[in-house]
Amino acid sequence: MERGLADIxxxxxxxxxxxxxxxxxLLWVDFPLRSARERQKQLQCExxxxxxxxxxxxxxxxxxxxxxxxxLLGLREGGWENFAEIxxxxxxxxxxxxxxxxxxxxxxxxxxxxxxxxxxxxxxxxSLLPAGTGGSMIRARMEVNLG
Amino acid sequence: xxxxxxxxxxxxxxxxxxxxxxLENQPLEGVYSFGRENFRFQAKIxxxxxxxxxxxxxxKGVEVEVPALVEEVPAKLKVxxxxxx
Numbered sequence: 001m002e003r004g005l006a007d008i009x010x011x012x013x014x015x016x017x018x019x020x021x022x023x024x025x026l027l028w029v030d031f032p033l034r035s036a037r038e039r040q041k042q043l044q045c046e047x048x049x050x051x052x053x054x055x056x057x058x059x060x061x062x063x064x065x066x067x068x069x070x071x072l073l074g075l076r077e078g079g080w081e082n083f084a085e086i087x088x089x090x091x092x093x094x095x096x097x098x099x100x101x102x103x104x105x106x107x108x109x110x111x112x113x114x115x116x117x118x119x120x121x122x123x124x125x126x127s128l129l130p131a132g133t134g135g136s137m138i139r140a141r142m143e144v145n146l147g
Numbered sequence: 148x149x150x151x152x153x154x155x156x157x158x159x160x161x162x163x164x165x166x167x168x169x170l171e172n173q174p175l176e177g178v179y180s181f182g183r184e185n186f187r188f189q190a191k192i193x194x195x196x197x198x199x200x201x202x203x204x205x206x207k208g209v210e211v212e213v214p215a216l217v218e219e220v221p222a223k224l225k226v227x228x229x230x231x232x
Contacts, residue, residue, distance in 0.1 A: 036153070
């Protein structure tokens with residue numbers, strides 16, 4: 001009887017060890033894959049930020065953040081009407097994107113998709129020279145969130 | 148392999164100006180050696196108007212797609228990587 005109980009306990013211990021080691025092995029195998037997936041998203045977020053920073057419309061010499069800033073300061077009306085369409089083209093397949101350009105207490109925000117808990121952020125302070133301000137530099141902030 | 152695809156996408160996109168693709172002297176197909184291992188890659192650029200630059204048929208492999216610009220035009224760069232037999 002005692003011997004039977006010892007066998008059952010040994011088998012139970014072996015079973016628990018097997019389950020635990022298999023779980024740890026699966027976690028270990030998935031870890032580099034998960035970090036690679038996250039690196040991809042981080043790169044996409046970083047490149048979206050730089051693409052927006054350097055993007056200028058064909059017939060204009062102003063960059064995207066400069067154009068938004070001029071709109072915020074009331075120096076220019078409209079432009080970049082197809083921005084949401086282009087943003088959707090750039091981030092197709094991603095769950096959530098938010099682009100914000102802000103200066104002092106004014107901000108311009110475009111959001112696509114539903115907010116997610118895990119996301120990447122690229123942001124920077126820009127020194128811009130909007131037309132019609134008499135050559136004075138204005139500090140603006142641009143932020144891109146991608147989830 | 149996603150790491151290799153990300154590295155290649157970074158090489159393509161971080162040229163003279165970040166996120167602006169410079170297509171001169173840029174091979175859109177080739178072999179990337181990492182240690183003793185060789186990986187084959189293909190890159191395709193899709194412009195906002197639908198124009199595509201790169202190989203006609205893309206090989207199956209690990210894909211990474213990133214936003215970019217070709218001059219002033221919004222574009223997407225897709226890099227596919229697979230292991231050479």
